[in-house]
């Protein structure tokens with residue numbers, strides 16, 4: 001059938017609304033209800049998203065944030081005409097994580113993303129889709145906000161990561177809650193606002209940070225949700241952090257200087273999650289963030305160890321030491337008076353040991 005669709009030509013970009021001939025072959029037929037626009041779409045259009053690519057030929061139908069209504073379930077169980085569905089963006093490739101349904105942790109990059117790379121998106125009147133990648137909305141009353149599902153799922157994943165990281169140590173407050181902890185969320189766009197809401201609902205104190213004065217509607221969203229905010233053009237981050245320590249931080253901006261602001265200010269045992277990548281960064285810096293964010297890389301600080309770590313170290317040496325030839329690490333045994341061990345390095349030296357008795 002012929003329908004209207006919003007088309008771009010990656011990686012060059014550009015955007016146009018066109019009549020396109022689309023086959024609705026196979027899968028559940030869905031009438032698009034809404035599609036959201038986000039920074040990624042803009043970057044594709046501006047030709048700044050390096051990995052954007054068409055499904056075939058030269059053009060790509062944009063749109064990855066979407067909600068639709070089933071118009072023909074085509075006999076797939078669990079779907080009826082009128083069902084509200086959210087199509088997933090990323091579709092699995094062949095790696096192990098993809099086969100496990102965790103294409104968000106794809107190991108080899110062999111996935112496609114609707115409206116972004118290698119798969120047409122949802123900015124069109126209708127599409128047909130594999131029912132495995134359609135997530136049903138049960139409560140019809142959320143139809144008009146369900147388009148937020150896609151950006152919100154990013155915040156939900158961040159919550160999962162955060163929950164893992166905070167279990168490293170008894171990070172919670174003395175009353176077992178998180179109410180004494182401050183999370184700084186950098187960026188007050190849609191993603192920053194959703195992240196702020198998700199974490200506020202966990203009981204942590206959230207401070208949304210922006211470099212410009214906030215618009216009235218954004219400010220009132222934060223105020224009504226009990227979310228603090230900081231405009232760094234009128235109050236410095238350092239000053240706020242002195243009053244409200246930065247126990248955790250999430251970046252939804254994707255600029256390198258935010259990473260520096262976070263590492264400069266975050267508390268001991270802090271948790272930082274990087275989410276955004278801004279295609280407008282100089283490429284030398286962009287790749288740092290891109291490599292961390294798009295590849296789910298966990299970077300974590302670590303110092304010292306506990307008594308249990310000592311005990312485990314002993315057990316390891318006891319059970320593995322000979323097998324793993326750990327004795328090879330010791331390349332010299334010296335008397336205490338042999339002080340040149342402190343200044344000279346021998347060929348092949350690994351570990352010199354001072355023998356005292």
Ligand SMILES: [Zn+2]
Pocket residue numbers: 092093094095096097098103105106107108109110111
């Ligand atoms: Zn994969």
